[in-house]
Amino acid sequence: GAGVSQSPSNKVTEKGKDVELRCDPISGHTALYWYRQSLGQGLEFLIYFQGNSAPDKSGLPSDRFSAERTGGSVSTLTIQRTQQEDSAVYLCASSLSGAAGETQYFGPGTRLLVL
């Protein structure tokens, strides 16, 4: 595709429910990243995929968070038993190969609100 796409664009859920967020990277990009942007805070790294593998999961805040990538393309970020502190904008980015200093291109984000 022309750019990184994410769905849904907005998600409202109740505390305790599970949510799935989807990311479609730029076609041909092997590296995919998830970040979280909370109100008044900088973007916080969550996880990095190279192909279908996740060599860096260091940013996942708890075991309620998981992510997978299939076919070297689409990625899904799953949050189980959502809490109010999970409310944030979840941003996905992709880059061509994951090489050092390579530009990461961002999608529009999914705005998650946990009531």
Added chain:
Amino acid sequence: EDQVTQSPEALRLQEGESSSLNCSYTVSGLRGLFWYRQDPGKGPEFLFTLYSAGEEKEKERLKATLTKKESFLHITAPKPEDSATYLCAGHGTASKLTFGTGTRLQVTL
């Protein structure tokens, strides 16, 4: 631990009033210093990458510069459409970008 600090948090300029945004960084093994623009409700839009001290890049009214400790985003004769949040990020030895909290720029007529 890598750290990126941006200042000021917010900046209000009149159209045509030039200024600079600051990004101080402590990033181990810096591989690139990135500037992004973010409009409300949208994802960050890539502007520049700087790789080594002394490097400069320009795009329209924006010019980014890099030293060993800081980067500056200079805005010359800004227009209202330049209003946005400008984000600075460092890419070090880890795979991730480390972001600052951004500078919210408002340009008024």
